[in-house]
Every structure is written in structure tokens, then in C-alpha cells.
Amino acid sequence: MTSYGGYARTGYGTQGGEDGGGFMSASQQGSQGGERKSNKDDALRPVTIKQLVDCKESYKDAELSIDGVPVTHVTLVGQVRSVTPATINNTYRLDDGTGIVEIKQWIDAENPDKSPRFAPDTYLRVFGHLRTFNGKLSVNASRMRPIEDFNEVNYHLLEATYVHLSLTKGAAAGGGQQQGGDGDGMFVDSGYGAGDARAVQARLAPCSRNAQAIFKFLLNAAGDGQHISQVSSFTGLSNKDIMSAAEELLNEGLVYTTEDDETWAILEM
Structure with a gap:
């Protein structure tokens, strides 16, 4: 997507490639024979952390929603405040100035280099999936990368x-x-x-x-x-x-x- 400059030319990862963040385009999904359960599975939503903290859950269908729109896939930016490493995942506390949220980075035991650990104070862009457990919301990161130009933070x-x-x-x-x-x-x-x-x-x-x-x-x-x-x-x-x-x-x-x-x-x- 050219309108988002160099950092998101792949349309937030929906067109595949290394910048994919784990999200596939409609044509890629169709080629695998899978059916989308709903539109919320396709849309990648740019959000602030405050929106995540305030997002509502519909108890009827257990869908998380922002502005009344169901959302699963999100992209956000922020500064790492702390990192808690573990055997199977790293837990980051990410702060974008509007709030703080936990980011879970799951480690591939066979390819640990694909899950690099980022130091505190690093600015990151995160692509991930919203999750709730025992009433606590977090983001399961499918991809994380450091931000090299702070303009990306402001733009986001x-x-x-x-x-x-x-x-x-x-x-x-x-x-x-x-x-x-x-x-x-x-x-x-x-x-x-x-x-x-x-x-x-x-x-x-x-x-x-x-x-x-x-x-x-x-x-x-x-x-x-x-x-x-x-x-x-x-x-x-x-x-x-x-x-x-x-x-x-x-x-x-x-x-x-x-x-x-x-x-x-x-x-x-």
C-alpha cells in the first residue's frame, strides 16, 4: 500500500512476504481452500493501546470490539517498558503514551532466531491477535520489529x-x-x-x-x-x-x- 510509505508498502502484511506478519490476502486464503469465518478475520486494525484497554467484549459471541466493530487482528506501536523472558515466550509491557498493554511473543524452539528479544526503551511495531484470559487482555504477537524512524510512531x-x-x-x-x-x-x-x-x-x-x-x-x-x-x-x-x-x-x-x-x-x- 503506497499511501503508508516505506514501512507498510505491503498493506500491513496482507500481501505476504517477509513483512507479512502472518496475515494472508483473500487470494492466498482462497488458494488454500479455507473459508473466512467473518470479516473480522480479514481486517487488520491500526489501534492505540488505550483503545485496546477500553475495548469491549460482547458476552453473546465473545467478540472483542472497538467502536462497535469486531476486531481480532491489530497493529500497534510503542516503547518497551519491560521484558519478562521465559522458556516458551517473552512478555513485553508496551507503552504508546495512551496506555500500557502486554505483548506475548511466542518462541519457536526449533528456530529461536525468528523470535529476537528486544531491549527496554526500544520502539516496536507489533502485528498480532487480541486475546483475553481471566478477564485480562493481551496481544499475541505474530511479528514484531524495531521502529527506525520515529515519524512512524506519529503516523500510526x-x-x-x-x-x-x-x-x-x-x-x-x-x-x-x-x-x-x-x-x-x-x-x-x-x-x-x-x-x-x-x-x-x-x-x-x-x-x-x-x-x-x-x-x-x-x-x-x-x-x-x-x-x-x-x-x-x-x-x-x-x-x-x-x-x-x-x-x-x-x-x-x-x-x-x-x-x-x-x-x-x-x-x-
């Missing part, structure tokens, strides 16, 4: 805030990301002139509600393209629905693929 906090506002204030103001079709308001501050806006709106009119919701998200998103994982996080749509809706937008000449077939950007008029 801003991105987590952006996602939070999109899911809360955006839904309250616009009736939800999936409503779509909100007329001229979609094009406010978009950079389109009046004529271009009308032309785009005419092309968008026959598209499905899902396609309109995705177009709205792409129109307001910063950067050179948005990966399917981010589209899913913001719209709440499944990867299957996103791919189908994206095909509509491609056929209408409204978007184009960037670095791969699961990353899209608005096609300027």
Missing part, C-alpha cells in the same frame, strides 16, 4: 485516530460508510470541478451501494491507493463484496489498480 497514532473518527463521526454524520449515494456531498473538497463531479456522479449512479461506499472511501482517503484490507476496515464489507464492487468501478472507469489487483485509487477526470 494519526492513522488510528483517522480510523476511529471514520467509524464514529463519519457514520453519525453521513449515515454510515455503506450507505453511499449521498449526492453532491460526496464530492465536497474532492478536487473535482462542478462538471467533472456531475460526470462522475452519472457514472456512479448505476453502481451498487457497495461500489458507491467504496468509491466514497477512496475519494476521501489520502495517498496513492488503498489496499483491500483498509477498504474492509473502513466499510465493513467482506473481501468478496469488495472485489465485486471494485469490478463495477473499474468497468465504469472510476478507479484503477495500483501496485496489485487488490489496491485501488480514484482515476482523475
